[in-house]
């Protein structure tokens with residue numbers, strides 16, 4: 821399938837929650853190399869009659885901070901290679917972290933469309949906090965709650981335009 825949406829971001833931002841919401845599939849492909857466990861989940865989703873593959877990256881298990889960062893960098897580079905659209909997920913409750921900045925730097929050099937997805941917007945009061953993510957320099961941001969599903973329809977409407 822040629823329409824591929826990859827969800828990238830540091831641990832705990834809600835990537836798997838969104839993936840499960842989009843695919844309702846929990847198949848795992850685990851691949852061991854050099855002390856790092858890469859864990860990528862592939863599922864199928866559909867929006868407005870358009871089918872696409874969703875990739876959940878993460879589940880990183882590494883035995884040092886350095887390997888951990890290597891693992892995330894690797895996942896982001898693979899996403900840039902194989903995805904048609906990249907969802908870069910960040911967390912409104914923590915704001916921008918150093919790791920977010922690092923991932924943003926890698927994504928900015930890639931040629932694929934990137935959507936900044938600000939997650940955990942469970943109520944409208946957090947909307948003002950979301951604007952800080954414009955400073956990642958990746959363009960428009962989309963605010964969602966993976967938990968409730970709010971905002972995901974507006975996001976997918978834009979994503980499918982890139983297929």
Ligand code: GDP
Nearest residue numbers: 831832833834835836837939940941965966967
């Ligand atoms: P991942 O490591 O990026 O895959 O993140 P997970 O999907 O495993 O979620 C990490 C934690 O954030 C879990 O405890 C989720 O329940 C929580 N979480 C995910 N999405 C939301 C959301 O929209 N709102 C809130 N409040 N919590 C969320």
Ligand code: MG
Nearest residue numbers: 835836878879
């Ligand atoms: Mg996960």
